[in-house]
Amino acid sequence: MIPVLGAIGVWLLGWWLNGRLASGPYSDTRMVRFLAPLIFGLTVICIWELVVRGLEVPLVILPAPSVIWDRFWDSLPTLWLDFVQTIIKGALSGYVIGCGSAFLMAIAVDRWDFLRLGLLPVGNFVAALPIVGTAPILVMWFGFDWHSKAAVVVVMVFFPMLVNTVAGLREATAMQRDLMETYAATYWQSFLKLRLPAAMPFIFNGLKISTTLALIGAIVAEFFGSPTLGMGFRISTSVGQLSLDMVWAEIVVAALAGTAFYGLVAMIEKAVTFWHPSQRG
Amino acid sequence: MTSARIRAVWAVLTVVGVIVLFWYAASVPMNIKGVLTEFERAGEQVDPPKAVDRRNMSEFELIVDNPYAIDETWEQDRPRLPAPHQVAEELWDTTVEKKITSKRSLIYHSWVTLSATLLGFAIGTGLGILLAVGIVHSRVMDLSVMPWAIVSQTIPIIALAPMIIVVLYSVGIQGIIPKAIISAYLSFFPVVVGMVKGLRSPDAMQLDLLRTYNASRSQGFWKLRLPASMPYLFTSLKIGIAASLVGAIVGELPTGAVAGLGARLLAGSYYGQTVQIWSALFAAAILAACLVGLLGLIERSVLKRMGIAQ
Numbered sequence: 113m114i115p116v117l118g119a120i121g122v123w124l125l126g127w128w129l130n131g132r133l134a135s136g137p138y139s140d141t142r143m144v145r146f147l148a149p150l151i152f153g154l155t156v157i158c159i160w161e162l163v164v165r166g167l168e169v170p171l172v173i174l175p176a177p178s179v180i181w182d183r184f185w186d187s188l189p190t191l192w193l194d195f196v197q198t199i200i201k202g203a204l205s206g207y208v209i210g211c212g213s214a215f216l217m218a219i220a221v222d223r224w225d226f227l228r229l230g231l232l233p234v235g236n237f238v239a240a241l242p243i244v245g246t247a248p249i250l251v252m253w254f255g256f257d258w259h260s261k262a263a264v265v266v267v268m269v270f271f272p273m274l275v276n277t278v279a280g281l282r283e284a285t286a287m288q289r290d291l292m293e294t295y296a297a298t299y300w301q302s303f304l305k306l307r308l309p310a311a312m313p314f315i316f317n318g319l320k321i322s323t324t325l326a327l328i329g330a331i332v333a334e335f336f337g338s339p340t341l342g343m344g345f346r347i348s349t350s351v352g353q354l355s356l357d358m359v360w361a362e363i364v365v366a367a368l369a370g371t372a373f374y375g376l377v378a379m380i381e382k383a384v385t386f387w388h389p390s391q392r393g
Numbered sequence: 394m395t396s397a398r399i400r401a402v403w404a405v406l407t408v409v410g411v412i413v414l415f416w417y418a419a420s421v422p423m424n425i426k427g428v429l430t431e432f433e434r435a436g437e438q439v440d441p442p443k444a445v446d447r448r449n450m451s452e453f454e455l456i457v458d459n460p461y462a463i464d465e466t467w468e469q470d471r472p473r474l475p476a477p478h479q480v481a482e483e484l485w486d487t488t489v490e491k492k493i494t495s496k497r498s499l500i501y502h503s504w505v506t507l508s509a510t511l512l513g514f515a516i517g518t519g520l521g522i523l524l525a526v527g528i529v530h531s532r533v534m535d536l537s538v539m540p541w542a543i544v545s546q547t548i549p550i551i552a553l554a555p556m557i558i559v560v561l562y563s564v565g566i567q568g569i570i571p572k573a574i575i576s577a578y579l580s581f582f583p584v585v586v587g588m589v590k591g592l593r594s595p596d597a598m599q600l601d602l603l604r605t606y607n608a609s610r611s612q613g614f615w616k617l618r619l620p621a622s623m624p625y626l627f628t629s630l631k632i633g634i635a636a637s638l639v640g641a642i643v644g645e646l647p648t649g650a651v652a653g654l655g656a657r658l659l660a661g662s663y664y665g666q667t668v669q670i671w672s673a674l675f676a677a678a679i680l681a682a683c684l685v686g687l688l689g690l691i692e693r694s695v696l697k698r699m700g701i702a703q
Contacts, residue, residue, distance in 0.1 A: 127533070134532040145536065152537035173560050230404030234412075240631070240685045241678045242639045245654075248662030248670050253473065327549040335555070335646050336662055343552070351555045354563075359556050367548045374547035 115166030119159045126155030175357040183357040184364055190346070191365050198343040199369050201258035202330035206265025211322055214270045215315070218277035219303075232278060239271040247333040256337045264333040269322035276321070280314025281307050313388050316381035323373045327366065416477050417467065422452035423474035424466040429459060431469070475668045483672040496652075499676045505653040506641045507680060509569045513576020514637040518630060520577070521584030528585070529592040529618070530610070539589065545582045551575075554643050572644035572653075579640040580633030587629025591622025620699060627692035634684045642677060654680075 130151055133144050157177050163169070164176040171179070184191070221227045247264050254260035284307045292302040334344025343362050350358040385391055429447060433439045440458045441447060447455060456463065467476035475483075484499065491498040524542075528535045554575045561571040595617050603613050645655025654677045661670035 130533050130537045134536050139532065139536070145540075148533075148536035149538075149540040153541065172563055226404050226407075229401045230406075230408035233401075233405050234408055237682065240635050241681050242635070242642055244639055245642060245658055245674045245677050248658050249667070249674070252662065252665075252667070324547055324549060328551050331549055331552050332643055335643070336659070347552055348555050351559045354559070356556060356560070363552055363556075366552050370548040371544060 113166065115162040119162035119166065122155055122158045122162065126151055126158075172354040172356060175360060179357050180360040180364065184361040187358065187361060190341075191361060193341050194343045194346050194362065195365055195369065197258060197339075197341050198261065198330050198334065199327070199373075202261030202333070202342070203265055203326040205258070206262035206330065207269060207322060207326040209262065210266035210269035210326075211273045211319060213266070214273035214318075215277055217270075218274050218281060221274070221278050222281040228278065232275065235271045235275050235278075239275055243268045243271075244329060244332045247329075248336045251333060251336045256339050258342075261330045261333045261338075261342075265326045265329040268325045268329040272321050272325065273318040276314045276318030277311065280311030280318075283307075283314060284310040312381075312385045313390070316377065316385065319377050320374060320381070323377055324370060327370050327373070331366065413477055416474075420472065420474045420476045421456055421463055421466045424469055424472045425452050425455050425459070425462060427471075427473060428462045428465045428469060429455060432459075432462060432465075471665050472667055475671050479668055480671045480675060483668045484675055487672060488676075499654075499657070499672065502652055502654050502657050502673070503676050503680055506572075506638070506645070506655065506677075509572035509641040509644070509653075510576050510634070510637045510684075512569060513573035513640065514580050514634050516573065517577035517580035517637065518584045518633060521581045521633075522588055522626075524581075524585050525588035525592060526614070528589050530614075542582055542585045542589075546586060550582075551579065551640065551643055553578075554640065555646070558644055572641045575640040575644040576637035579636040583629045583632045583636060584626075587625045587632070588622060591625025592618045594625065595621045623695060623699060624692075624701060627688060627695070631685050631688050631692075634688060635681055638677065638681050638684065 130148050133139060133148050133151075136144075138144050160174075161176050161178060164174055175183075217231075221231050244264070246267055247260075250263040250267070251260045254263050288306055288310075289302065292306050297305070331344040331347070334342045335348050338345040343366060347359050347362050350356070350362070382391055426447060429439050430444055433442065433444065439447075441450075466472070467479070469475075472479070487497055487499040491500075493500050493504075495501065524534075524538070528539055528542075557575055558571045561567065561574070592614075599617060599621075600613070603617055608616070641653070642655040642658070645653040646659055654673050657673035657676075658670055661667065661673060
């Protein structure tokens with residue numbers, strides 16, 4: 113019982129602390145903005161640990177954070193191999209191919225009005241569909257290894273990226289385009305100097321959405337068949353063996369990878385679109 | 394219809410037509426090897442006659458050498474890539490021709506998935522809106538919870554799905570609830586993030602105006618913040634329902650569920666029933682399109698009555 117009471121105590125403490133921080137004089141500083149979510153996260157983890165220990169929740173239902181932590185460090189080599197297989201080989205290569213081809217397609221769509229009229233509604237439609245469902249087909253075509261996962265990722269990221277890039281390429285105003293015309297700029301000059309930079313916020317929006325989609329695609333595709341490594345494979349087999357600490361360790365890896373991937377793209381965005389109002393101030 | 398409208402419809406039809414044509418064309422090289430193997434087994438003349446010789450030949454060479462086999466590539470039982478009409482036939486067969494109660498009816502399977510999706514979506518959006526209201530009104534919650542809600546958008550949280558199914562199964566909960574939970578948490582975070590943005594969308598001028606009216610906090614919420622959040626809400630609802638559907642489908646994979654669109658996909662991939670996979674995929678696509686379309690219609694009429702949209 114004592115750990116459970118402790119959990120309630122930790123909860124009250126965390127709440128009180130964040131309450132003080134939020135209503136205190138420094139509530140708008142970066143320090144507090146960083147500390148408050150951290151305290152919240154730590155509180156949740158402490159409560160989790162204490163409740164699991166206090167109520168003696170069996171491992172097969174919910175492992176305690178400390179158990180997950182141990183498992184994470186113990187199986188670091190396995191996790192690293194899974195990470196390479198799923199994220200680097202599957203997700204990243206698919207991401208590059210998918211976003212790259214969508215970008216090229218977007219230039220063509222932007223150039224020919226007929227394509228834009230025809231392809232954009234189709235693209236918008238497809239972007240809302242459950243594309244992960246193509247995974248069994250693509251696994252059948254490209255085999256169990258990472259190629260099929262990359263293919264799923266390509267299909268998943270293509271349309272969101274296409275729609276965003278096309279929207280971005282139309283962002284430059286008529287006035288700005290006219291100005292380029294008065295300079296006698298060629299199509300490619302005005303494309304590279306005006307419309308591509310103007311499209312960057314949209315392109316990065318597409319790239320950011322695609323990071324999460326890429327990870328989802330690569331992991332879920334492994335549920336339909338994979339070699340004996342990979343994060344999706346490890347999750348589904350560990351679930352089958354009821355070793356949930358391993359599943360949670362993989363989820364920690366997925367979370368870290370997802371945040372890092374997104375963060376990286378966001379950082380590049382900040383460097384490229386420093387002029388945009390959303391990045392200033 | 395205006396001429397611009399007609400042109401747009403033509404453009405879409407052309408693109409769809411090109412896709413279908415391309416699909417038919419792609420079926421030929423994709424299936425030619427399987428077709429020739431079938432022909433060889435049936436004792437017919439195939440060029441080259443041995444499967445071993447054909448293995449390393451390019452598909453296009455085989456087509457040129459065996460042009461009579463092209464028709465058959467669109468009619469195979471278990472093609473690598475079924476032709477569009479085969480998928481359409483299977484869809485028609487398993488929706489209209491079969492009784493709804495039949496285990497082979499796609500309507501039955503779609504309903505199994507749809508019910509979990511809708512239940513989860515209702516729970517997820519309900520809780521999401523509540524949390525968003527809390528975040529907007531409480532500085533503590535804003536500071537401590539909001540960053541996590543944003544971070545959750547960058548994490549493939551769908552990876553939790555198999556575990557949720559199995560853990561709930563081990564404590565005796567199965568059927569619709571585990572799938573609904575997955576759907577719920579997948580739709581929860583987009584709704585929280587979108588709704589917080591929406592509830593914060595009134596500008597300082599509007600908030601000040603209400604203050605000069607001496608409006609209370611709850612009046613400010615009901616008369617300004619909530620109506621102003623509607624466009625944001627509908628945008629995130631559309632994202633949320635698509636995510637819910639994916640969640641319900643993925644939730645059917647790990648236990649080898651017997652019913653639902655995900656189960657059809659999995660069974661199809663185990664037994665190489667490609668036509669079944671494609672028809673399940675199209676059923677899921679149609680379902681998603683209907684759900685998003687329905688939300689779009691509601692959005693249009695709501696925003697129109699509120700005077701936001703034309």
